[in-house]
Amino acid sequence: MNHPVIVLGVIGADCHAVGNRILDMYFSSRSYHVVNLGVMVSQDEFIDAAIETGAQAILVSSLYGHGEIDCAGLRDRCIERGLDDIILYVGGNLVIGKQRFEEVAAKFRTMGFDRVFGPDADLAVVDRLLRQDIKRRQPCS
Amino acid sequence: MNHPVIVLGVIGADCHAVGNRILDMYFSSRSYHVVNLGVMVSQDEFIDAAIETGAQAILVSSLYGHGEIDCAGLRDRCIERGLDDIILYVGGNLVIGKQRFEEVAAKFRTMGFDRVFGPDADLAVVDRLLRQDIKRRQPCS
Amino acid sequence: MTVEHHRLELETFLASRQAVLETWPTGADVDLEEGIRYHRSIPPHKSFAPVMRAADARGVTLLQPRAGVALVDEHIRLLQQLEQECDLLPTTVDAYTRQNRYDQAAQGVEKSRRAGHSLLNGFPAVNHGPAACRQVVDSVSKPVQIRHGTPDARLLAEVALAAGFTAFEGGGISYNLPYAKKVPLERSIRHWQYVDRLVGLYQEEGVTINREPFGPLSGTLVPPCISHAVAIVEGLLALEQGVRSITLGYGQAGNLVQDVAAIHTLRELGHRYFRDAGFDDYELTTVLHQWMGGFPGNESKAAAVIAWGGMAAALARATKVITKTPHEAAGIPTTASNLQGIQITAQIVNMMADQTMPAAPVRDLEEQMIRREVDTIMKAFFALADGDLATGAIRAVEAGVIDVPFAPSAFNAGKLLPCRDDEGAVRILDRGQVPMDEDVFRFHQDRIAARARTERRDPGFQMVIDDVYAISKGRLVGRPTA
Amino acid sequence: MTVEHHRLELETFLASRQAVLETWPTGADVDLEEGIRYHRSIPPHKSFAPVMRAADARGVTLLQPRAGVALVDEHIRLLQQLEQECDLLPTTVDAYTRQNRYDQAAQGVEKSRRAGHSLLNGFPAVNHGPAACRQVVDSVSKPVQIRHGTPDARLLAEVALAAGFTAFEGGGISYNLPYAKKVPLERSIRHWQYVDRLVGLYQEEGVTINREPFGPLSGTLVPPCISHAVAIVEGLLALEQGVRSITLGYGQAGNLVQDVAAIHTLRELGHRYFRDAGFDDYELTTVLHQWMGGFPGNESKAAAVIAWGGMAAALARATKVITKTPHEAAGIPTTASNLQGIQITAQIVNMMADQTMPAAPVRDLEEQMIRREVDTIMKAFFALADGDLATGAIRAVEAGVIDVPFAPSAFNAGKLLPCRDDEGAVRILDRGQVPMDEDVFRFHQDRIAARARTERRDPGFQMVIDDVYAISKGRLVGRPTA
Numbered sequence A, B: 001m002n003h004p005v006i007v008l009g010v011i012g013a014d015c016h017a018v019g020n021r022i023l024d025m026y027f028s029s030r031s032y033h034v035v036n037l038g039v040m041v042s043q044d045e046f047i048d049a050a051i052e053t054g055a056q057a058i059l060v061s062s063l064y065g066h067g068e069i070d071c072a073g074l075r076d077r078c079i080e081r082g083l084d085d086i087i088l089y090v091g092g093n094l095v096i097g098k099q100r101f102e103e104v105a106a107k108f109r110t111m112g113f114d115r116v117f118g119p120d121a122d123l124a125v126v127d128r129l130l131r132q133d134i135k136r137r138q139p140c141s
Numbered sequence C, D: 001m002t003v004e005h006h007r008l009e010l011e012t013f014l015a016s017r018q019a020v021l022e023t024w025p026t027g028a029d030v031d032l033e034e035g036i037r038y039h040r041s042i043p044p045h046k047s048f049a050p051v052m053r054a055a056d057a058r059g060v061t062l063l064q065p066r067a068g069v070a071l072v073d074e075h076i077r078l079l080q081q082l083e084q085e086c087d088l089l090p091t092t093v094d095a096y097t098r099q100n101r102y103d104q105a106a107q108g109v110e111k112s113r114r115a116g117h118s119l120l121n122g123f124p125a126v127n128h129g130p131a132a133c134r135q136v137v138d139s140v141s142k143p144v145q146i147r148h149g150t151p152d153a154r155l156l157a158e159v160a161l162a163a164g165f166t167a168f169e170g171g172g173i174s175y176n177l178p179y180a181k182k183v184p185l186e187r188s189i190r191h192w193q194y195v196d197r198l199v200g201l202y203q204e205e206g207v208t209i210n211r212e213p214f215g216p217l218s219g220t221l222v223p224p225c226i227s228h229a230v231a232i233v234e235g236l237l238a239l240e241q242g243v244r245s246i247t248l249g250y251g252q253a254g255n256l257v258q259d260v261a262a263i264h265t266l267r268e269l270g271h272r273y274f275r276d277a278g279f280d281d282y283e284l285t286t287v288l289h290q291w292m293g294g295f296p297g298n299e300s301k302a303a304a305v306i307a308w309g310g311m312a313a314a315l316a317r318a319t320k321v322i323t324k325t326p327h328e329a330a331g332i333p334t335t336a337s338n339l340q341g342i343q344i345t346a347q348i349v350n351m352m353a354d355q356t357m358p359a360a361p362v363r364d365l366e367e368q369m370i371r372r373e374v375d376t377i378m379k380a381f382f383a384l385a386d387g388d389l390a391t392g393a394i395r396a397v398e399a400g401v402i403d404v405p406f407a408p409s410a411f412n413a414g415k416l417l418p419c420r421d422d423e424g425a426v427r428i429l430d431r432g433q434v435p436m437d438e439d440v441f442r443f444h445q446d447r448i449a450a451r452a453r454t455e456r457r458d459p460g461f462q463m464v465i466d467d468v469y470a471i472s473k474g475r476l477v478g479r480p481t482a
């Protein structure tokens, strides 16, 4: 797992490109192999890319507030399409309005995301957690 | 009561002079006879002046937050000194900190003030109420 | 699909109109004639163009928030509360509608109804249709504008204008590059010709609809020359279709002198290019958008960013200012938070209403630079246009002559690299294919070099990243942390 | 009582000292020698003078709130929370202590204890005594200043300095005219000579205490020339007694150009007069106080006023800025509200840290006017002084050469009448006995006349009243309401 493969993208009809650009740069510089789908990515596009590249994780961004609607069912769809234990992270301004982060995080964890991040996520922490999670899922590699 | 006599002053160790200056000008222009004691006025100075000038009302200002301490006992002291039914108004930033005005007003009414005003008092309203109150106290004049 | 720069023939227009109206059921309810009659009954104080004109004449800066929620009643309540404190009202449209995904918007409405609060990031005007939109306009007593981010806004414009909205934001470049990924310029320019032609139709009937190209673009380190060029090109395209009331926009960049210079030159250059193109029967006003990049999460710090934008708008005498809210970093604001943003802005704009940025050599220099940069880009644009400005716009983007930093569109060159100088002005680190005179480019390089010396590091992409985060971390210039 | 302008003889000083220390029991606990030893152990980052010096060298603006509550523990908790976000700490003293009414302060402490929260508007440092004050200084990790408003601050200074506070605000004029009613200037000047001599004693022992004349005076429409003259005179009096670290202050007046010009000239003129008087071994820094007049009650609007003051401080590069809070119009702020004021200010000061007010003719004119006004006042002051500056100060106030608008003191002339001009700068409507060159006075009159034309009314006292209320009602210039 020297160069873990991760898929990045901004889900739904969301055009916020800046954070995505920065995540790409950050993870690339930390020697991930980054497959960046950019903005306005559908659930199936995420899954297609993950299958195609054998990715260990999908990092979904949602900034514009429709995250709740856009992300619903992504975990099921992954399983349906054979990605049984791919790591799913989600981050950004996930819901409409200023809501308590704990509640938002709980909501998205219930939806099947392994970890949930706010817009002020410290990327170094994300990096550390992601490596841990990837390691844990592939104990014998 | 064409030219009602009123005593003005800022009570205690309070040096806030601007509001006092404006109250003086305002009531003078409304044909009150204004006896202005300025800032840092003691309870007895208020009462002395009221007795001396036969004032119908004392308008106490307190801006600096010690109003609760400085105004305690003023009504009793008035009665003690023979000003049995002089009108007592108080206004300004009467207590320490941002507190609900209703509670502050209740507190000062309990202390014997006839009316209590905040720093955003509309002086035209004060004028109207004061005339009413003076009239009511002197029904036969 | 070909695009040509001339006023769409009424027949061509009407021919395509039917198809547009059929893209969603509410299109059938659009009644142009009735709309025009309704507009004629709108009193001037409820219509954008006259209110902007009056503000311009008095030299005051009007306040406009952003706001939009999923349900009609909720949206009306929101606007009714906002209009207590602001001068101009918005109706911000949700992101599904912006992508013409009316079915998803319908789902959003449904879910919002069930949840009892809005799950959409805006008001789905097309789904609600003209009658419901009319209710919105009727329920308030100030002018209302449709604000969105829609590459193909034809149906939205049909619905909104027939309903009685008196202003419509956007343009074929400014609502494509920052808002879309795969929409070719040919398409968005053509679709915006349609919108402008529709506005022109109203104009022919004596009904003036205000049009506002979207100034801030990606909201992220956009050099004034880029947003000015887009604003002017979109203005020219709109005028050609018969638009007569235009508000040119600019997103606060952060250096006060540069921001004031930007608003001044935007007005000046707008007039110059419009008149040179033979137009003289139009009205031009300006808008400054308070800081459009990432905000600090702390609400007090956000309040300072808002006040700062109000200061820039007032000093520059922008005709209006679009306000942000203390919730900006977190999410769609509550009504209370939106009101706070307006109140902060009102206080600062009013306190500064009698003051101006002093005439000064550095301001002159800044204005001179913007003028020269814009003129160089416009010259290249006219050369590429070769007589047809619509084609020119498409080619200018294709050639990277117009290049928007951080825009998600696949059709954006993305070669231009901006970063701040030592005083926080936005300069150009890499000009990509954007044409610039050598001495002007050297000016940018020198300024960035001065910053590099202060920071003891080389100019480069790390500066850009640091600048992207800077305001949210409490500074304007992204200095390396010690 | 006679006052003379020379360094108090050590013997005279020590002779009066015993009486001072006996005015309240805690005076007995003052141990000068131990205090000096303690000060020598204070690390530079906890001492005012070096921290101000370093900020000055780096050209940054430090943040200092106002804060003080009745009880020691509560006060420590307050400062510990504030120091998370600010650079310099205050200990604001209550109003009974300011009037040497230690018995009433004692009652206030008692009542506060019973109520479980502060009923005093500040920290009664004298009542708490040196050991408790030492606890305050020891419990925080940033420099702490005593801020008050005390005509006779001799005992307060003894207690505070022995306790380890490294800065002390005030002066014989600035803490008399705005804060007292019946204290003759002779008395306050003499008592402040004592304070300055005490600071000089510490200085002789190698311990630098920062001294700050109170710049804003009545906080209400004070023309810069008045507050500058007071600052310079108090600076000269302090230097004579051996003070070596001086921070000259100014309260934001509201017109950005005037405010920047004021801070620049304050520094420049301070240096000029101090050097002309033969001093060269001192440090001079500046402080801008955010808007000191009536605030708007709405907290968002108050936030804008706070940001505006931060903007002025940053553009002027004041060495520090004293912050207000969103609770200002209502009452002593909570810790949270105080933190908000600091956060708003931090964000704006940091965003503006790399920008300056452009050099411009209007700024030069403004600076030139302040220079000429101050020079004329200082000339009259030196003439009245006839060789003895302390006497000069007394006579200048008596003669109305120094005249503070809206000051409550019976010894203040109260003839000077200020009001704003059309751009919001504070001008002089009636100069009273303040000496001004004719052409300078005409400049003021012309500017006010221009405003009068705009407002279609005659210049006069109604303008002054309208200006007093203006900021709290959301504007800078008190225009007549239509």
Ligand code: B12
Pocket: A013, A014, A015, A016, A017, A018, A019, A020, A022, A023, A059, A060, A061, A062, A063, A064, A065, A066, A089, A090, A091, A092, A093, A094, A095, A096, A097, A098, A117, A118, A119, A120, A121, A126, C066, C092, C093, C094, C095, C098, C121, C122, C149, C178, C179, C216, C217, C218, C219, C220, C292, C293, C294, C295, C296, C327, C328, C329, C330, C331, C332, C333, C406, C407, C408, C468
């Ligand atoms: C710039 C901006 C825009 C620009 C975007 C330009 C572009 N194409 O990129 C423009 C002006 C075009 C725009 C448009 C809109 N915007 Co916008 N925008 C912003 C703004 C101000 C900054 C975003 C940004 O670039 N930040 C800087 C980057 C570096 O940070 P970031 O995006 O947050 O990404 C970081 C983190 O979130 C995190 N992260 C993100 N994803 C993930 C994923 C994982 C797994 C992890 C670990 C971390 C992570 O790491 C990233 C890097 O540090 C934000 C508010 C804010 N943050 O201050 C609003 C904001 C995101 N926008 C918002 C909205 C609603 C819109 C619009 C719908 C218009 C509207 N109604 O106001 C449209 C969107 C249309 C569409 N189709 O998407 C809302 C979302 C509301 C909500 N969630 O409740 C916000 C929060 C503003 C607000 N408070 O209303 N916007």
Ligand code: B12
Pocket: B013, B014, B015, B016, B017, B018, B019, B020, B022, B023, B059, B060, B061, B062, B063, B064, B065, B066, B089, B090, B091, B092, B093, B094, B095, B096, B097, B098, B117, B118, B119, B120, B121, B126, D066, D092, D093, D094, D095, D098, D121, D122, D149, D178, D179, D216, D217, D218, D219, D220, D292, D293, D294, D295, D296, D327, D328, D329, D330, D331, D332, D333, D406, D407, D408, D468
């Ligand atoms: C200017 C000012 C000063 C100046 C005063 C100069 C002078 N000598 O006049 C200076 C800088 C010297 C000063 C000092 C202090 N101040 Co001061 N000051 C203010 C400020 C900013 C404005 C006051 C003002 O002039 N307003 C304009 C006039 C026109 O309004 P006004 O005074 O409110 O008066 C009107 C109304 O109150 C009303 N009114 C007043 N009295 C009455 C009476 C009646 C019967 C009626 C009907 C109406 C009425 O009508 C008036 C005219 O419209 C206020 C806060 C604010 N309001 O924004 C704080 C404020 C009053 N000060 C305050 C304090 C605490 C002090 C100090 C103790 C220092 C400190 N700890 O911060 C010292 C006081 C020392 C002392 N011995 O008194 C606090 C009081 C706190 C509280 N109540 O909880 C305030 C509220 C600020 C705050 N939020 O902390 N201050």
